[in-house]
Amino acid sequence: EADIYQTPRYLVIGTGKKITLECSQTMGHDKMYWYQQDPGMELHLIHYSYGVNSTEKGDLSSESTVSRIRTEHFPLTLESARPSHTSQYLCASSRRGGEETQYFGPGTRLLVL
Amino acid sequence: KNQVEQSPQSLIILEGKNCTLQCNYTVSPFSNLRWYKQDTGRGPVSLTIMTFSENTKSNGRYTATLDADTKQSSLHITASQLSDSASYICVVSAGNAGNMLTFGGGTRLMVKP
Numbered sequence: 001e002a003d004i005y006q007t008p009r010y011l012v013i014g015t016g017k018k019i020t021l022e023c024s025q026t027m028g029h030d031k032m033y034w035y036q037q038d039p040g041m042e043l044h045l046i047h048y049s050y051g052v053n054s055t056e057k058g059d060l061s062s063e064s065t066v067s068r069i070r071t072e073h074f075p076l077t078l079e080s081a082r083p084s085h086t087s088q089y090l091c092a093s094s095r096r097g098g099e100e101t102q103y104f105g106p107g108t109r110l111l112v113l
Numbered sequence: 114k115n116q117v118e119q120s121p122q123s124l125i126i127l128e129g130k131n132c133t134l135q136c137n138y139t140v141s142p143f144s145n146l147r148w149y150k151q152d153t154g155r156g157p158v159s160l161t162i163m164t165f166s167e168n169t170k171s172n173g174r175y176t177a178t179l180d181a182d183t184k185q186s187s188l189h190i191t192a193s194q195l196s197d198s199a200s201y202i203c204v205v206s207a208g209n210a211g212n213m214l215t216f217g218g219g220t221r222l223m224v225k226p
Contacts, residue, residue: 004156042218043157043202059213090156100206101147102214104156 003027006091006105013081014113021076021108023091029103030096032074036060037088037107049074050096081112115140117205117217125223130193134220136186136203144208148177148188151200151219160188160201193224 004025013019025032030051035043035058045058049068063085064078074093078085088109092102117138126132138146145164149157161170161177163186169178174197176189190197203217 040219040221043216045214092156101159101162104158107154107156109154 004091004093004103004105006089006108008108009106010109010111012111012113015080015082017081017112019078019081019110021089021091021110023074023076023105024072025074025093025103025105026072027093027095027103028071029093030071031094031100032068033092033094033102034058034064034066034074034076035090035092036062037090039088043090047076081110083112086110086112115205115207115215117203117215119201119203119217119220121220122218123221123223125225126193128193128195128224128226131189131191132193132222134188134190134201134203134222136188136217138184138186138203138205138215138217140205140207140215142208143181143184144206146177146179146186147204147206148175148186149202149204151202153199157202190222193222195224195226198222198224 007022032049034047037043044060046062047066049055055066088107090107091105094100094102120135147162148160151157163179174191179186200219200221202219205215
């Protein structure tokens with residue numbers, strides 16, 4: 001079973017609040033990813049990282065930012081949440097090289113009122 | 114543009130029956146194809162991964178096929194169980210720098226008693 005954790009699992013906040021979604025993995029994976037998924041829809045990559053101090057934007061434009069100060073930790077921050085940010089956010093990690101199967105966390109369901 | 118199309122979008126079957134899910138892709142250059150299972154409210158979990166040279170791979174009651182010439186894959190579920198109710202996502206990896214993934218929209222399977 002994959003050891004990748006996300007907190008909180010559910011979050012309801014008001015518009016304009018700053019939030020940070022946490023993601024941690026204990027597998028020593030170099031690569032980490034953030035996906036956004038609306039209910040019943042496909043996953044969209046919003047950020048990824050190849051390792052410490054590496055962050056890249058994904059296919060889907062997002063107002064969120066990420067940081068990668070430690071290998072195991074890849075938090076995502078929204079400076080000012082809006083209702084359009086309501087979605088599920090999934091974090092994943094993978095080894096560099098080989099099959100690079102991505103292991104996903106349980107997700108954070110965000111509702112912005 | 115790299116695309117992954119899945120069909121059907123949703124499917125309801127009776128417990129014990131078999132079913133086959135389809136995936137067509139236009140990702141180039143092709144590296145590998147994965148099938149993920151995503152339970153409601155959870156992150157996706159990898160079921161199978163196939164490279165260009167593999168045309169079938171099994172994981173318990175799940176059997177995936179790949180036809181790299183026609184760029185099609187299928188996931189066959191045998192003797193379905195209630196716990197098979199989930200979304201099944203086809204994910205294709207491009208064989209270029211970064212090995213970025215293209216996700217299909219998923220097939221939502223419901224198994225009824």
